[in-house]
Amino acid sequence: MLHCEDPVPEPAPPPSLAPPQGATDGGRIAIISASVGAGHDGAAAGLAARLAAQGFQVDRYDFLDLLPAGAGRLLCGAYHRMLTWAPEGYQRLYAATDRASRPGAVWRALFRAAEPRTLRALAPDTRAVVSTYPGAGQVLGALRRRGLLTVPALTYLTDFSVHALWVAPGIDAHLAVHPVPAAQAHARGAAAVTVAGPVTDPRFTPPAPGQRAAARRRFALPAHTPLALLVAGSWGVGAVRRTAAEIRRTGAAVPVVVCGRNQSLAEQLRRDGVEHAFGWVDDMPGLMHACDVLVQNAGGLTSLEAFAAGLPVLSYRCIPGHGHTNAAALEEAGLAPWIRDPDDLGPVLAELLDGPRGRTQRVTGLALHRRAPGPVPVIAARTDRRPSPIAPPDRPAPKRLRGRRRGPLTAVAVTATVCLGVAAPLAHAYNETPARFTAVAHYLDGAAR
Structure with missing residues (x-):
């Protein structure tokens, strides 16, 4: 109390x-x-x-x-x-x-x-x-x-x-x-x-030759299937289960979901049939090396890390508040499309995985980290x-800062x-x-x- x-x-x-x-x-x-x-x-x-x-x-x-x-x-x-x-x-x-x-x-x-x-x-x-x-x-x-x-x-x-x-x-x-x-x-x-x-951990870099295959083996992921990394922050909030199901239905990629500290969400996803559902992941650089595209709902630090790792990013089913405004700003910057219509999810995923749009976004994301000094x-x-x-002792703090308040x-x-x-x-x-x-x-x- x-x-x-x-x-x-x-x-x-x-x-x-x-x-x-x-x-x-x-x-x-x-x-x-x-x-x-x-x-x-x-x-x-x-x-x-x-x-x-x-x-x-x-x-x-x-x-x-x-x-x-x-x-x-x-x-x-x-x-x-x-x-x-x-x-x-x-x-x-x-x-x-x-x-x-x-x-x-x-x-x-x-x-x-x-x-x-x-x-x-x-x-x-x-x-x-x-x-x-x-x-x-x-x-x-x-x-x-x-x-x-x-x-x-x-x-x-x-x-x-x-x-x-x-x-x-x-x-x-x-x-x-x-x-x-x-x-x-x-x-x-x-x-x-x-x-x-931006400032990100220096481990977030594009994968060197052989790193992608090694990372997939380490995380027990399919060797040759396109993988969409779905993130929902350290709390695992948002329409994560629905998004994972919709990614599967597109057939464009297999969802790999990171639930942060929300272990119950990871367990629910596995019951839903999502094979690759993780809780907290310490080696996010390695997991990004293993995947082909990032699907995010908040527009925070993970998006910046993905840009540094050379992953194209898209925003989908964003959480309210800053999730929506960050998605709009990322889209305005040309760094990540914001998918508002579920029917657009499959085509945009395909473009980011194999088309010129994905190559352009990889270049744009990497340039974000290289063109400013930090x-x-x-x-x-x-x-x-x-x-x-702190103000010198002969300049007393206003009464409103004193202990009685x-x-x-x-x-x-x-x-x-x-x-x-x-x-x-x-x-x-x-x-x-x-x-x-x-x-x-x-x-x-x-x-x-």
Whole structure:
């Protein structure tokens, strides 16, 4: 049981990534991600590795741990429940917050509650802070505006589409993976938008001679059959069983499904007759080497990894919210077609497997990783050499950050996340999702102020 009067523990010491032996000391960079799915953390890990290779000391933080009294985990659980049990509600909530000129009252309270812990977590010699999660960017931007964070704060836009929460006043620079999200961020008023390019694990490369056959043997996959790799994020959400069945019916490819941590989904697929259904896969580069095309429903990090591996990608039966907007942005960029009509699935799969469209998309995907230098040069150029990321002691924090307000902020955070976590399944269970979530989205949009 959570109690608002319970003391808030200090954040755990961050995992640090030291420069390799012999590298030049470039200073300390903090990266704030969030363990919401795996995409934000995956981008943070790749960025940390590249910064360390350039001589920076890197500290990583989970934004969920910076929220008070376990509210971050409640928020993550609520988000998971909405995607799983009430996707229509998540679509409404996503659209409502995307239309807002600023975060609504509930979100502002959550972000404000994270500010003291964020400041306490940063090491005194931090020279810059990078966010790979929208909520963290909102907190850093607010701290910069009020002069409580004295070193540059940057946001690395990990999605191909830019939701309103990604753009925070006070952030010094916004780094995008492609001109399409860069243009969206610029249109929303983001500061210093730069096309930096994607960051993925260096193991994601096109297969060398013999690697494809070896990977198929390792995963016990057919040696010569066209294979469509179907992914649904680390949570295994969306219409995965339906999509797998439809891929089989096309006859163009055999589905190979990765269910992430959703082991029950993998078991259901095997009962459905899908022979190649996996849970969590550590060797995703190898599995991509084994397959011929990627079918995705969210447009996240896995799509960027597929481009680096030389796989053509298509979007199909996308999850609500960011799944739809990312699919639209990938299609606009010419990187992945978005299949909206099931009758088009078979013909497009055939084109990507054997036709010129597939060859073109392989070239386009690989070029995405090769034509931009990556975010490290931009971050390094913004590195601040001032000694402390926190305002000096003779400049006291505003009263709203002091301890006596911690209890009310915690209460707001916990109440908001509990309400989200409980309202979603209840609304779905009583088949009243649209009516219930219209009111929730209206409030979170700030219109209830």
